[in-house]
Amino acid sequence: MTQQTLAPGHQATDHEAEDRPIREIERQSEQNLWACYQCGRCTADCPFSLTPSLAVRLLQLGQLDEARKLATTWDCASCYSCQTGCPKGVSPARLMKALRALDGGQAPAVFTRPADLLGRNGDPLPLQPAARPRWAPRARLAAWTRRMRAHALASMPRAFPLMSAIAPLSNRMMRLPGARQLAHLVLGVHRDRQLPKFAAQSFPAWFARHQPLGDGRRGAVILFHDEFMDYNYPQTGIAVTEILERAGYRVELFRGVCCGRPMISKGFEDGASVCAVKNVPILHEAASQGVYIVGCEPSCLLTLRDEYLHLVPQGLEAQARVVASQAFLIDEFLVMLHAKGELKLTFRPADTLRPVLFHGHCHQKAFADATKSVQLLELAGYDVEFLNAACCGMAGLHGFEKRHFEASRAACERSVLPAVRSRPDADLVIMGVSCRQQIEQFAARPVRHLVEAVRDAIA
Ligand code: SF4
Numbered sequence: 434m435t436q437q438t439l440a441p442g443h444q445a446t447d448h449e450a451e452d453r454p455i456r457e458i459e460r461q462s463e464q465n466l467w468a469c470y471q472c473g474r475c476t477a478d479c480p481f482s483l484t485p486s487l488a489v490r491l492l493q494l495g496q497l498d499e500a501r502k503l504a505t506t507w508d509c510a511s512c513y514s515c516q517t518g519c520p521k522g523v524s525p526a527r528l529m530k531a532l533r534a535l536d537g538g539q540a541p542a543v544f545t546r547p548a549d550l551l552g553r554n555g556d557p558l559p560l561q562p563a564a565r566p567r568w569a570p571r572a573r574l575a576a577w578t579r580r581m582r583a584h585a586l587a588s589m590p591r592a593f594p595l596m597s598a599i600a601p602l603s604n605r606m607m608r609l610p611g612a613r614q615l616a617h618l619v620l621g622v623h624r625d626r627q628l629p630k631f632a633a634q635s636f637p638a639w640f641a642r643h644q645p646l647g648d649g650r651r652g653a654v655i656l657f658h659d660e661f662m663d664y665n666y667p668q669t670g671i672a673v674t675e676i677l678e679r680a681g682y683r684v685e686l687f688r689g690v691c692c693g694r695p696m697i698s699k700g701f702e703d704g705a706s707v708c709a710v711k712n713v714p715i716l717h718e719a720a721s722q723g724v725y726i727v728g729c730e731p732s733c734l735l736t737l738r739d740e741y742l743h744l745v746p747q748g749l750e751a752q753a754r755v756v757a758s759q760a761f762l763i764d765e766f767l768v769m770l771h772a773k774g775e776l777k778l779t780f781r782p783a784d785t786l787r788p789v790l791f792h793g794h795c796h797q798k799a800f801a802d803a804t805k806s807v808q809l810l811e812l813a814g815y816d817v818e819f820l821n822a823a824c825c826g827m828a829g830l831h832g833f834e835k836r837h838f839e840a841s842r843a844a845c846e847r848s849v850l851p852a853v854r855s856r857p858d859a860d861l862v863i864m865g866v867s868c869r870q871q872i873e874q875f876a877a878r879p880v881r882h883l884v885e886a887v888r889d890a891i892a
Pocket residue numbers: 468469470471472473474475476485486489518519520521522523524525
């Protein structure tokens with residue numbers, strides 16, 4: 434961290450005063466701007482063809498306004514691929530997140546593109562470029578509409594319980610002529626984006642009625658479930674419950690609110706902070722007694738392990754750290770049990786299982802270790818090919834939006850689809866629900882979550 438403090442009696446020079454907002458971005462993002470030596474790898478790695486290295490360079494040059502107006506800053510899907518490969522450990526994604534949070538998260542009315550900013554030698558121009566002139570009220574209306582749609586999209590999971598309660602009617606309604614136009618108008622969802630179907634029996638409803646498969650002798654585990662698991666893919670929740678119960682645990686469902694990831698991904702840090710403040714004390718009660726918190730969705734589980742430390746007020750930081758220390762992705766948890774000799778599961782003979790092509794989630798690769806998923810699949814007896822590709826292009830809600838849909842499709846075409854097409858013999862397995870939706874739509878092949886594959890291999 435590079436926060437600067439002035440000695441008592443020190444008068445800030447003009448230079449220091451100009452520098453202060455940049456230092457604040459460094460402090461909030463916990464990044465050292467000057468570690469970046471502009472190798473450009475983050476830009477090469479960005480699955481959406483954005484220019485994160487340019488955003489970093491503009492900040493290094495003190496051009497805060499230009500960095501904030503750069504389209505990359507606002508088109509960023511927070512997939513963290515740029516962080517994963519940075520040789521200096523810089524996270525352009527975090528720097529841009531801090532940039533977006535300025536001015537209460539209000540996006541500028543006009544964006545600049547890299548071509549507007551680069552001189553002939555490829556360096557950012559020193560002067561503020563002339564932005565494309567737009568009629569100010571129209572630009573402001575466009576910015577307001579964008580923000581309202583982003584807010585509606587981030588809040589969309591709140592409607593899932595109702596949609597699931599009236600399924601299959603809700604699924605038929607989504608296929609009615611005009612439904613896509615409505616989603617497009619209200620949420621900014623692209624007309625060609627397939628919307629996930631709602632399950633008639635939600636995961637919480639199944640959980641409330643199911644008979645546990647084991648005696649729970651190893652104690653409780655908190656399952657950190659999410660809305661997609663609950664209402665769209667209950668089979669994932671059922672599979673993880675069965676695995677944990679067979680492994681001797683008593684599964685308890687987390688009773689708090691959404692982790693806040695949809696809010697973070699759309700730039701509403703304040704909303705995410707409210708979620709963190711509600712969830713941390715509930716989780717702390719269990720975590721402080723040594724109870725594990727386990728999740729299947731990397732973006733949700735890693736939000737509480739990583740983002741909550743930055744989202745909670747000082748008074749809750751210690752509790753957030755305890756929660757983070759007890760939070761595990763399901764693959765990490767099961768591999769850890771196996772390493773201790775405590776995973777007592779019997780799997781089917783390996784020659785009865787089809788080979789698997791596994792695609793890791795971007796947040797899993799950036800903040801955890803996707804090879805743990807591969808280890809787990811191998812433990813279960815699968816012959817696994819690890820598709821160590823870039824982002825599939827969905828990145829949570831990002832690929833749903835009209836203005837990102839084509840870039841999302843192109844990213845999937847570049848990163849995942851060639852390998853998927855080359856392995857018609859293999860079953861497709863993923864860790865994140867957004868990867869599942871994206872690959873199911875563009876590869877038109879069934880996809881299973883890691884836990885479904887592991888549960889299916891149990892004898
Ligand atoms: S990969 Fe890292 S060092 Fe290279 S340009 Fe990007 S942020 Fe800078």
